[in-house]
Amino acid sequence: MELGLVGLGKMGGNMRERIRGAGLTVVGFDHNQAISDATDLADMVAKLTATDQPKIVWVMVPVQAIDPVLTELAELLSEGDIVIDGGNSRWTDDIRRAELLSHKGIEFVDCGVSGGVWGLENGYALMCGGDDDTVGTLMPIFTALKPEGEFGFVHAGKVGAGHFAKMVHNGIEYAIMQAYAEGFELLEAAEIVQNVPDTFDSWREGTVIRSWLLDLMVNALKDDTHLDKIRGYADDSGEGRWTVEAAIDHAVPVPAIAASLFARFSSRQEDSPAMKAIAAMRNQFGGHAVKGAEDPSYATPPIKH
Missing domain, CATH: 1.10.1040.10 (N-(1-d-carboxylethyl)-l-norvaline Dehydrogenase; domain 2)
Structure with a gap:
């Protein structure tokens, strides 16, 4: 079995290695040509030459890049081919993207992936959404990625269910x-x-x-x-x-x-405006001193070491 994998960052690069370790063929594409197996998306798709299966492309890119990638893939793939979105997409976007690809007869599966940088060694927890037959076709890939044993994979439901679960x-x-x-x-x-x-x-x-x-x-x-x-x-x-x-x-x-x-x-506030308001109100009703930055006692008591 073979697939294209778009995005070879911290997650995608390790996923490529784990899938290859299971004996499957992966043609990876990344804008960083030093780690890429293809020059562009068209070259990646062209290198998927198996005739006994649909062309399968797994997309692992940041959310802002998913729509441009899917738009280009829609022009490169054919009826019956399959796209998997393994990024952290919003589940409502999955439904829209599935409809976009369906106009060309391209199947879409969403797959939430958990495991981080440890996934290469331990396997990835996978939560997918999509048609039963399409998910069944992809099971060799999911089996290669998930942890060994009974757990770590769920077909959560129809398109969008995987990313909702994630x-x-x-x-x-x-x-x-x-x-x-x-x-x-x-x-x-x-x-x-x-x-x-x-x-x-x-x-x-x-x-x-x-x-x-x-x-x-x-x-x-x-x-x-x-x-x-x-x-x-x-x-x-x-x-x-x-x-x-x-x-x-x-x-x-x-x-x-x-x-x-x-x-x-x-955690992003250097000095909380809300806590300033609380301190001011405490001072108004209780006569508590309002401490300012110029007051040495303003500093937070140190945590013990």
């Missing part, structure tokens, strides 16, 4: 990360706890909060015990926002996920 997955990820982060801050602030890294490490076996994210937190603390070397800024790539928006649309309460998203927004 969106919710990432919203849950936000909340779990926030809980670990708040626990870290509290442990660091408490004088009675003198070994925070080993405390986290002790939770990795036999506890109900053990997880791969906890393992990664422990790795980070081993490298930087008090996280002094890292800035307290956390971006969001969109899925957390989309999860909260979907929850509003479906009238489903997601307070933990919503709070974790807003916490990331707080």
